[in-house]
Amino acid sequence: MIGTLVELARTFALLSLVSIGGINALLPEIHRQVVEVHGWMTDAAFANAFAIANASPGPNVILVSLIGWQVAGLPGLLVATLAIMVPSCALAFLAGRGMARFQHSPIVGLLRDALVPVALGLMLAAGISMMRTVDHDVPTVAISLAAAAFIYATKRNPLWVLGLGALVNVAVLHLP
Amino acid sequence: MLNDRPLRSVGKTELFLGFLKIGLMGFGGVAPWARYVIVEERKWLTDKEFAELLGVGQILPGPNTVNASVIIGDRFQGPVGVLLCLLGQMAMPVVIVMALAVVYEHLSNVPEVRAALIGVAAASAGLVLGTALKMIRNIRPTPRALLVVGLGFAAVALLRWPLVPVVVGLVTLALVLGFLPLLKRGR
Numbered sequence: 001m002i003g004t005l006v007e008l009a010r011t012f013a014l015l016s017l018v019s020i021g022g023i024n025a026l027l028p029e030i031h032r033q034v035v036e037v038h039g040w041m042t043d044a045a046f047a048n049a050f051a052i053a054n055a056s057p058g059p060n061v062i063l064v065s066l067i068g069w070q071v072a073g074l075p076g077l078l079v080a081t082l083a084i085m086v087p088s089c090a091l092a093f094l095a096g097r098g099m100a101r102f103q104h105s106p107i108v109g110l111l112r113d114a115l116v117p118v119a120l121g122l123m124l125a126a127g128i129s130m131m132r133t134v135d136h137d138v139p140t141v142a143i144s145l146a147a148a149a150f151i152y153a154t155k156r157n158p159l160w161v162l163g164l165g166a167l168v169n170v171a172v173l174h175l176p
Numbered sequence: 177m178l179n180d181r182p183l184r185s186v187g188k189t190e191l192f193l194g195f196l197k198i199g200l201m202g203f204g205g206v207a208p209w210a211r212y213v214i215v216e217e218r219k220w221l222t223d224k225e226f227a228e229l230l231g232v233g234q235i236l237p238g239p240n241t242v243n244a245s246v247i248i249g250d251r252f253q254g255p256v257g258v259l260l261c262l263l264g265q266m267a268m269p270v271v272i273v274m275a276l277a278v279v280y281e282h283l284s285n286v287p288e289v290r291a292a293l294i295g296v297a298a299a300s301a302g303l304v305l306g307t308a309l310k311m312i313r314n315i316r317p318t319p320r321a322l323l324v325v326g327l328g329f330a331a332v333a334l335l336r337w338p339l340v341p342v343v344v345g346l347v348t349l350a351l352v353l354g355f356l357p358l359l360k361r362g363r
Contacts, residue, residue, distance in 0.1 A: 021339035022239035051284075052276045055293050058199045058269020059206050059239050065266075066273050081270070085262065088238025089246050093258060095236055096247030106358075114350035115231025116224065117321040118343065120312055121328025122234060123207060127305030128333040130204060131298070140298040147302025151208070152310050158212055161299045162203055169295025170288050 004072050005079045007038065012064055012083035019088060023060045030064070040071045061085065139172045186220050186252040188260055194218055195245060195264030204300025206241040206265065208307040214248070221248070223314040235343060320353040 011033050019026045027050075034040050041049065049070060053063035061084050068080025102108045127148070135141045147161040186194075194213050202209045207230065214220045221229070226244075233243030242262070249261035276283075283289045317325060324346055331342045 017237055019237045019239075020235070020343065025339045048280065049277070052280050053273055054204070054297070056269055056273040056276055057202045058272070059202065059242050059265060061239060061242065062266070062269045062273045065270050066277060069274060069277070077270070077274075081266070085238075085242070085266075088236065088243065089258070089262065092233065092236050092238060092243035092246040093250060093255075095232060095243075096250050099232065099247075100251070110351060110354050110358075112228045112231075113321075114324075114347055114354050115235065116227045116315065117317050117324035118328055118346045118350055119227050119231035119234055119240070120308060120315070120317070121325040121346065122332060122339075122343070123230070123304060123308040123311070124325065124329045125332035126205065126207075127301055127303075127308055128329075130301035130304055134204075134294065134297040134301050140294060143295060143298040144302035144305070147299040148306035148309065149302075151303055151306030152313070155216055158208060158303050159201060161303060162201075162296050165295040165299025165302075166292040167295070169291045169298065173287060173291045 001072065001075075004040075005075055008068055008071060008076055008080050009083045011038070012068075012080050013087050016084045016087040017091075019084075023063060030067075034067055034071075041067065045070065139169060143168055184220060186218075188253050188256065190218070191249060191253055191257055192260040192264045194220070195249075195261045196268065198245075199265035200268045202265075202269070203296055205304050206239075208300075208303040210241050210245070211307055211311065220252070223311050227311055227315060235347060321350070324350045324353065 015026055015029065015033070023030070031046055035043055035046050046067075049066050050063060053060060053066050056062055061081070064084040065077050065081040069077035072079070099108055099112070131141070131144045135144055143165045147165060150156070150161050151158060198206055198209045198213050211223075211226055215223055215226050229244040229247055230240055232247065233240035236243050242265070245261040245265060246258050249257035249259070251257075253260065312325065327349070328342065328346050331337045331346075332339065
């Protein structure tokens with residue numbers, strides 16, 4: 001048990017340090033480590049965990065929490081979650097402090113301005129990639145586009161969009 | 177990073193509750209909800225400041241919104257703020273994911289449940305798309321910056337190039353484009 005926890009901690013702490021682009025970019029490597037290298041989960045169990053994590057709200061690192069839980073119970077959940085969070089968060093903390101300290105330096109100013117369009121382009125791409133993964137018929141494409149228009153045009157709570165998306169797609173199921 | 181204007185102070189409870197909401201609502205990606213709560217609803221940051229932090233979060237390892245929230249927590253309430261932001265955004269999702277894991281076997285066979293989940297996922301994708309478009313509208317990037325936005329979008333969404341080299345290339349390009357006008361002025 002302790003051995004498994006140590007292995008969980010080591011595996012996910014290392015992954016945390018290389019997880020540029022977040023968990024989705026890391027997914028193939030997580031799968032390789034969990035299923036092939038350590039044999040903690042079967043392929044089917046991993047696919048299930050992925051589906052469950054996707055259906056849950058929150059940052060998608062909760063996939064790692066779920067893997068930890070299924071491998072070693074509550075201690076596994078805590079260890080895996082901390083291991084994937086702490087190294088990258090510590091780096092972010094240091095980077096934030098560094099940028100605040102040198103906030104008047106022209107180089108930091110340049111970097112800040114440069115990062116804005118990068119973030120915008122990638123977010124735009126993420127929206128389209130998600131649509132391509134999820135939207136396989138006319139109703140789902142319509143839901144996505146309507147949701148995008150709603151968010152773009154109003155300041156209302158996005159929860160309306162999620163609720164209506166669910167309702168519409170269930171209603172479509174019962175159309176004659 | 178927030179040196180362009182005086183910091184609006186954000187208390188510890190407010191920080192925790194804000195991120196609790198972000199975590200609880202963040203289906204299919206936290207970024208749109210983070211923007212909604214932080215920029216639109218509570219006005220802790222402007223769109224530009226939020227995009228800067230998201231960009232910083234992107235070039236560091238780890239999920240970009242989690243990284244951004246670490247920096248936000250530190251700016252408003254120091255290390256305690258960091259812990260509050262992280263706890264707030266993880267607490268409910270972890271409980272929910274465990275509950276879902278327990279009932280998933282039964283629920284995943286109910287067609288209505290499947291349809292509802294797919295509907296939420298489709299709406300979430302639209303949420304990300306709409307939020308990105310709205311941020312572009314509000315920030316009004318320069319033509320040079322728009323070029324970077326367009327190239328990043330094309331590389332990842334259309335050509336499906338791997339993220340890490342794209343990010344490295346884009347940041348380099350954006351830095352060069354930002355540096356050119358300075359050179360001209362210096363001459």
